[in-house]
Amino acid sequence: MLSDNVLMPIDKSTRDIALEIYNHIKDLPIVSPHGHTDPAWFDENKPFENPVELLIKPDHYIFRMFYSQGLRLEDFGISRKDGKEVETDPKKIWHKVAENWYIFRGTQVGLWFDAQLKNVFGYNKAFTPETADELYDHIDNCLKKKEFLPREICKRFNIEVIATTDNVGDTLEHHRNIANSDFKCKVVPTFRPDTVTNPELHPVHKHIKSLAKQLDTEINSYEKFLKVLKERREFFIANGATASDHGVTVPRTYDLEKSECKDLFKKVLTNTASSKEKRIFCGQMITEMAKMATDDGLVMQLHAGVFRNHNSRIQRKFGNDKGCDIPVKCDYVNGLHPLLDKVGNNRNFRIVLFTMDETTYTRELAPLAGHYPSVFLGPPWWFNDSAEGMKRFRHAVTETAGFYNCSGFIDDTRALLSIPVRHDIARRVDAAYLAEMVQIGRLSKADALEVAYDLTYTQSKKIFNL
Amino acid sequence: MLSDNVLMPIDKSTRDIALEIYNHIKDLPIVSPHGHTDPAWFDENKPFENPVELLIKPDHYIFRMFYSQGLRLEDFGISRKDGKEVETDPKKIWHKVAENWYIFRGTQVGLWFDAQLKNVFGYNKAFTPETADELYDHIDNCLKKKEFLPREICKRFNIEVIATTDNVGDTLEHHRNIANSDFKCKVVPTFRPDTVTNPELHPVHKHIKSLAKQLDTEINSYEKFLKVLKERREFFIANGATASDHGVTVPRTYDLEKSECKDLFKKVLTNTASSKEKRIFCGQMITEMAKMATDDGLVMQLHAGVFRNHNSRIQRKFGNDKGCDIPVKCDYVNGLHPLLDKVGNNRNFRIVLFTMDETTYTRELAPLAGHYPSVFLGPPWWFNDSAEGMKRFRHAVTETAGFYNCSGFIDDTRALLSIPVRHDIARRVDAAYLAEMVQIGRLSKADALEVAYDLTYTQSKKIFNL
Amino acid sequence: MLSDNVLMPIDKSTRDIALEIYNHIKDLPIVSPHGHTDPAWFDENKPFENPVELLIKPDHYIFRMFYSQGLRLEDFGISRKDGKEVETDPKKIWHKVAENWYIFRGTQVGLWFDAQLKNVFGYNKAFTPETADELYDHIDNCLKKKEFLPREICKRFNIEVIATTDNVGDTLEHHRNIANSDFKCKVVPTFRPDTVTNPELHPVHKHIKSLAKQLDTEINSYEKFLKVLKERREFFIANGATASDHGVTVPRTYDLEKSECKDLFKKVLTNTASSKEKRIFCGQMITEMAKMATDDGLVMQLHAGVFRNHNSRIQRKFGNDKGCDIPVKCDYVNGLHPLLDKVGNNRNFRIVLFTMDETTYTRELAPLAGHYPSVFLGPPWWFNDSAEGMKRFRHAVTETAGFYNCSGFIDDTRALLSIPVRHDIARRVDAAYLAEMVQIGRLSKADALEVAYDLTYTQSKKIFNL
Structure with missing residues (x-):
């Protein structure tokens, strides 16, 4: 917590x-x-589908910051209107996020994310390239449990x-x-x-x-x-x-x-x-x-x-x-x-x-x-x-x-x-x-x-x- | 104080x-x-006449806030230009003020008022519906004393x-x-x-x-x-x-x-x-x-x-x-x-x-x-x-x-x-x-x-x- | 320091x-x-020439404040475009500065100046009319030393x-x-x-x-x-x-x-x-x-x-x-x-x-x-x-x-x-x-x-x- x-x-x-x-x-x-x-x-x-679909792709607060640092939206799986290929592998996207997560130091997004890991997913380590895999799996497992269904979240x-x-x-x-x-x-x-x-x-x-x-x-x-x-x-x-x-x-x-x-x-x-x-x-x-x-x-x-x-x-x-x-x-x-x-x-x-x-x-x-x-x-x-x-x-x-x-x-x-x-x-x-x-x-x-x-x-x- | x-x-x-x-x-x-x-x-x-004439009716800082909370200016004795009736009983007005005084929590007006009670009138309780009568009488008595005449206030x-x-x-x-x-x-x-x-x-x-x-x-x-x-x-x-x-x-x-x-x-x-x-x-x-x-x-x-x-x-x-x-x-x-x-x-x-x-x-x-x-x-x-x-x-x-x-x-x-x-x-x-x-x-x-x-x-x- | x-x-x-x-x-x-x-x-x-040429005359942050207090720019040696006379005696200017230095209390300029005296010139007293002469001489002596030449400052x-x-x-x-x-x-x-x-x-x-x-x-x-x-x-x-x-x-x-x-x-x-x-x-x-x-x-x-x-x-x-x-x-x-x-x-x-x-x-x-x-x-x-x-x-x-x-x-x-x-x-x-x-x-x-x-x-x- x-x-x-x-x-x-x-x-x-x-x-x-x-x-x-x-x-x-x-x-x-x-x-x-x-x-x-x-x-x-x-x-x-x-x-919910997986950590990337849940936490990264719908969140313009997050990918706007990556874009501001010269990274490409395509690499975070953001769909293009012309239908051209973008990254689809959630694990690859997750690693890209992890590598660049330091840019959120001191930001509100960083605080929200950290608080979600701790208070919602019960994960108490920092999000770094080293913990990326473990964290992905942790969240992914959570999402498969009944207690992470939308109604259960509201109840909890x-x-x-x-x-x-x-x-x-x-x-x-x-x-x-x-x-x-x-x-x-x-x-x-x-x-x-x-x-x-x-x-x-x-x-x-x-x-x-x-x-x-x-x-x-x-x-x-x-x-x-x-x-x-x-x-x-x-x-x-x-x-x-x-x-x-x-x-x-x-x-x-x-x-x-x-x-x-x-x-x-x-x-x-x-x-x-x-x-x-x-x-x-x-x-x-x-x-x-x-x-x-x-x-x-x-x-x-x-x-x-x-x-x-x-x-x-x-x-x-x-x-x-x-x-x-x-x-x-x-x-x-x-x-x-x-x-x-x-x-x-x-x-x-x-x-x-x-x-x-x-x-x-x-x-x-x-x-x-x-x-x-x-x-x-x-x-x-x-x-x-x-x-x-x-x-x-x-x-x-x-x-x-x-x-x-x-x-x-x-x-x-x-x-x-x-x-x-x-x-x-x-x-x-x-x-x-x-x-x-x-x-x-x-x-x-x-x-x-x-x-x-x-x-x-x-x-x-x-x-x-x- | x-x-x-x-x-x-x-x-x-x-x-x-x-x-x-x-x-x-x-x-x-x-x-x-x-x-x-x-x-x-x-x-x-x-x-000065009485607590309401002194502290409430002339103070637009105060009655604007009451108005913002859906209360009527007439109930605080504010005169209408068309001469229609407004509340004239100072005690009734004072009670209306007391009941709604909580809206001034954290405000500058609240601080001024509280400080006046303490530093000018020497009254050290909070202003609530319960203390309203006592406080009214306390101020009213003060106003009848020589030391609350305008020149004495300046001196004091x-x-x-x-x-x-x-x-x-x-x-x-x-x-x-x-x-x-x-x-x-x-x-x-x-x-x-x-x-x-x-x-x-x-x-x-x-x-x-x-x-x-x-x-x-x-x-x-x-x-x-x-x-x-x-x-x-x-x-x-x-x-x-x-x-x-x-x-x-x-x-x-x-x-x-x-x-x-x-x-x-x-x-x-x-x-x-x-x-x-x-x-x-x-x-x-x-x-x-x-x-x-x-x-x-x-x-x-x-x-x-x-x-x-x-x-x-x-x-x-x-x-x-x-x-x-x-x-x-x-x-x-x-x-x-x-x-x-x-x-x-x-x-x-x-x-x-x-x-x-x-x-x-x-x-x-x-x-x-x-x-x-x-x-x-x-x-x-x-x-x-x-x-x-x-x-x-x-x-x-x-x-x-x-x-x-x-x-x-x-x-x-x-x-x-x-x-x-x-x-x-x-x-x-x-x-x-x-x-x-x-x-x-x-x-x-x-x-x-x-x-x-x-x-x-x-x-x-x-x-x-x- | x-x-x-x-x-x-x-x-x-x-x-x-x-x-x-x-x-x-x-x-x-x-x-x-x-x-x-x-x-x-x-x-x-x-x-650098002397304390006034170094610290006062080129610094519009400083003389603007003196001007704001009704003092004349001429008295601080600021040249006029019409060539008319301005104060040229650096010691006189320095004293004028010292007398009025109190106006910089709480300002950023005051902090920069104080920090320069301490960290650059190693002078630890306050700048007042009383210390003005001593400080002038102190800085003037510093400026004659090799360690205050521009390249040495960069090195130091x-x-x-x-x-x-x-x-x-x-x-x-x-x-x-x-x-x-x-x-x-x-x-x-x-x-x-x-x-x-x-x-x-x-x-x-x-x-x-x-x-x-x-x-x-x-x-x-x-x-x-x-x-x-x-x-x-x-x-x-x-x-x-x-x-x-x-x-x-x-x-x-x-x-x-x-x-x-x-x-x-x-x-x-x-x-x-x-x-x-x-x-x-x-x-x-x-x-x-x-x-x-x-x-x-x-x-x-x-x-x-x-x-x-x-x-x-x-x-x-x-x-x-x-x-x-x-x-x-x-x-x-x-x-x-x-x-x-x-x-x-x-x-x-x-x-x-x-x-x-x-x-x-x-x-x-x-x-x-x-x-x-x-x-x-x-x-x-x-x-x-x-x-x-x-x-x-x-x-x-x-x-x-x-x-x-x-x-x-x-x-x-x-x-x-x-x-x-x-x-x-x-x-x-x-x-x-x-x-x-x-x-x-x-x-x-x-x-x-x-x-x-x-x-x-x-x-x-x-x-x-x-």
Whole structure:
């Protein structure tokens, strides 16, 4: 197991308090209100294939770093769009990983990996070229055991609820199957309409047509488009969804006149919108979704500020989500003003904000969350979902927004086995932070224990209606 | 009393040094070069009404947080513009506050409040629903005692000088009365012309007319406008002012041709200026004020980077200053260039810069202050006037700008009883920071003691000519 | 000597680990891949003149701070462009420095200076008006000794390789002389073409003409211009250069059509380009240099984000590089996209990024370096080349980019005697940082020792091909 001292305060008396807080929360159920696990895993409950398929090939955090050091993605088994050969031998790939694993020293990925080995697989040696074979076999054997089936993992690590992220047109059959099974863990879908609402990142005109076809209807007007979206939201809600999720390049919203919306929609539908019009349409749709949320109560998650596929060569060769997305500056204050002016005071509306632009923590996000009843802060996201990133977040936002305008930890991962360790790391960081607050007289220990409990368990359930 | 350990270093040997530094400065007189206390308090010396009128209703830091948690401002007694009923029973309001006080855990407001209870009111229990009644009565009793009259508070906490903020047209009679009284504390006005110089935030055309009427003159040309402003500055100086204060949305200045200024002024006076023209006029006026300062020596304070009344619904219902102001990005380097190019090298000119955009600390503010003889840095402001915010400020600016390009602490408050605790917190944070510098060999203890003294007492007096 | 505890962790057990790491690296050879020392020093090996000529007059870090406190540059012997008298008596200047030295308390300059006194000159008292004379004489005597000649300094402090920065048209004769001498330290030039490629900062039209004249050729077309640049790069490479260096106001690159480039070049050559066209030309030239680098392998250094000569009065009176350069916001993600899209995946290309905009560390630089094989991060630069700045850098970038996408320390100085102390400070900061990583279980001590070695010695040699 990961040593108790990991990420804990170095000072003995502070560490003792931190450990008391950590022990108070470490075994609480895991609430995971946003992530990208595959619902089929929990429905079908099949074993994971092998260490490379499980841990390396799906993880852009890992292979982006190898690429940054001049290694080829092909050597890690990443498929090419042109179908040309890539490495397929998992043992060869595993050795390549082992030889280059030193580049992850000091990184968050290194910590997650190490913690998985110890806490999930019970393997306590370091990952080196020397231990590579032994470790491969160890994990491979584990994966063949019943206790490493997806449902067993959830049980073992006390995952109470897990939200997946699902395309607007998804049938959600896995979610229904799971709900009708005896699986105790709640697996809920999340409504993600980006493929039809964000023309900056998606060929929306095509997806709207496919969606219409799938639903056996026509989507030829803005009103009809909104009606279909409203119905899809209801369908998701009927299948357990409590939240929607939206990815945008920058957090810019609009509240346009109906006639403008209609014009924009026509252009988007005929794929004749300019770049600027696409951005405006996207921002208008965020506001439309927010307006619907005031009726149907889906909690809105806004993931903003990413230049997707910055490396166009890699996108052409290997496709999306290959570690080439790079964060950009955000302006939430001006950007969200139209949306918040419209629905920011609505008692039925909640929006959870995420960012990779840490400069907005003290300047924008904490002040917004500390005023608007609808605004909550998601935890540090993506590159900032790291021990230091979480610590910086708490230091930056707590004094202005307090703890109760913040969601609990969100793992946002597609790696099931990393979920327990990610939550464990967040609990450690919070315990360490709170212990220091106690030591410098800013929180009583009783309050710190209560806050720790709330941040770990209560807050996410409350904010996401889980 | 607040424990000695509050905000102090956790490490024993560092804490000992910090306490030595803190003890060296904790009883020094309070110099408060900028704030929003009411001069009538010191002139009339009437008792404060009750705990709610004193501590809750005037404090947008407090009720904005309640609002962020879905509570209604009406329930805290905040008056509506439409005159509709709000809660008036102070005890009921106090209980509402107590029930929800947990949301302030870890916040700066929580720390200020706790410190006031202990250091000002001598009440050492926590504020909870259980202690609410007792605490209310305790404070209420205090307020009836002579020692809680405004002048006694100043005496008890050794406030040597306090600056108020006063509209361009103010008669300053309270200041004159105070000066002619036997009250030892110096209460000086600060010249704040925003209502006639910043058309972005104020109906300047109306205020210029009122000002003209009040002064029994006409303001129908740019020259005359400048002349009136010059005279008002002189009037303020004659009544003790040593500084002016200017609030702007972004720190953008201009140095336009006279003819352009005249045109702009006409448009502003007739309320026909566009948004952009209003911004330019505002920026030009900052430069005009700076130019006058080279003559009359008023120290210029620039408070920049706030989107005022971001929540327009709250503004419509409750008015300005209701916790809906949100910071925005600032660019001091390009924005102040016209002003600094004009007067930045003038030996008679001083400008003290404030920001809520912490990203400008290392990139812009410290480099500017470490070069221009006229530029000084104000301490962390508003949401950043917090223990962590002050610590981040010192860490960010000291290595480049040193200590002597920084003003001492500024409380910027309208809450008289919070002044001693705010200064106390700043002194603790500085002591802790300096002790760490001593421990890592970057300052001798003798130098640290001298720096602590200068930051607490000398610097503000020197920079603000107090 | 500087005490072992300087910049070390305060906690004893962490400090012990830090000291073990520090002792492992403190005597490693100095690799200095970028700086501004004068190659004539190493060629001619003449003694430095006196303390003021060596330590004060060339150091804009120092006299900018004096200027910020209202002192006159003339009093520190800084020459005026109009030839008017300035102070010439070094002892008088030295006393002026001593009297005002307190303003450097807590600054990086203060630390460098103190460390030089102790580690280079073996003088262990503080610099005060009382010690000023003694210290002046002490340094003056040192400078007359053989061991303070430039080559001896390099030997004594184990400088293995030092890169200078040299104008595109430089003859590099000093470098050739040094290479042909028995001086063991490698002194290599760096190709800096800004004077002919950056019309934002330089009268490029004049410099292109001078360059053509010097080379006895004509530069009348874009093709010819590129050809000349290519040849100059080759000339630099033949004389030992392994890198180029580029200073730009903002990191904005372009990849324009040939015809557009030709048009731009004509305008630049005839000095008829608009401000915008100058900026575009500059950004296009960065891409051209990058393209050439894919052929000739010169490692590209990009120093971006400075408003040069912000104080135009000082520039007019005293010239460039007088402490009036102020950092500005940077956008590397959009700005470098054209360049990276062109050559970012090229195996022969390397670009090392520098910034003074720390907001880009987690948001932009670490993500870029953690993906592109060509992108490496330079250490904190200029105002951020400080103990705290280096610490913030490691905390901000390591979790995302790891250690191996970062160059080792770069001193970037024109002050030869500060080189050993600057490298020493960087080694201390890294040791302290790594020790904390060990203590919280994020690195094994063995890994920490290896990382420390690599950051101190291996990484810079590898990235810069030294």
